[in-house]
Amino acid sequence: MPEPRGIVAFVDIDDTLIRSFGSKRIPMTEMVRHVQELHRDGVLLYAWSSGGGEYARASAQELGVESCFKAFLPKPNVIIDDQPLEEWRRLIHVRPAAATSKSVAEYVSEVFGDAQSSAQRDNNS
Numbered sequence: 001m002p003e004p005r006g007i008v009a010f011v012d013i014d015d016t017l018i019r020s021f022g023s024k025r026i027p028m029t030e031m032v033r034h035v036q037e038l039h040r041d042g043v044l045l046y047a048w049s050s051g052g053g054e055y056a057r058a059s060a061q062e063l064g065v066e067s068c069f070k071a072f073l074p075k076p077n078v079i080i081d082d083q084p085l086e087e088w089r090r091l092i093h094v095r096p097a098a099a100t101s102k103s104v105a106e107y108v109s110e111v112f113g114d115a116q117s118s119a120q121r122d123n124n125s
């Protein structure tokens with residue numbers, strides 16, 4: 001099966017892109033900028049939220065980054081898959097504070113690093 005080489009990122013809304021204090025909404029500006037950079041650098045972005053897909057879309061719109069996302073989804077409650085999440089390959093969890101300092105190249109290296117070296121081994125054998 002051919003493996004896609006691009007990075008696909010699912011981005012949370014609450015306390016990742018925006019914080020709420022009562023009725024006040026405070027954008028997390030470094031993360032908003034990070035989303036813009038990832039989109040510019042070709043990362044396929046999805047926004048998802050426990051508040052639902054429409055809430056995710058409305059929040060992205062409020063932050064001015066709606067066009068950075070391919071789609072808006074609710075977070076899942078049930079994942080039906082033959083592999084448990086902890087066995088998924090090429091999946092990393094990054095907290096917002098760590099994400100903002102990362103480049104796409106760093107994501108690529110963390111996600112595909114092993115796959116690339118094993119592909120090189122295959123080519124050399």
Ligand SMILES: [Mg+2]
Nearest residue numbers: 012014015016
């Ligand atoms: Mg959250």
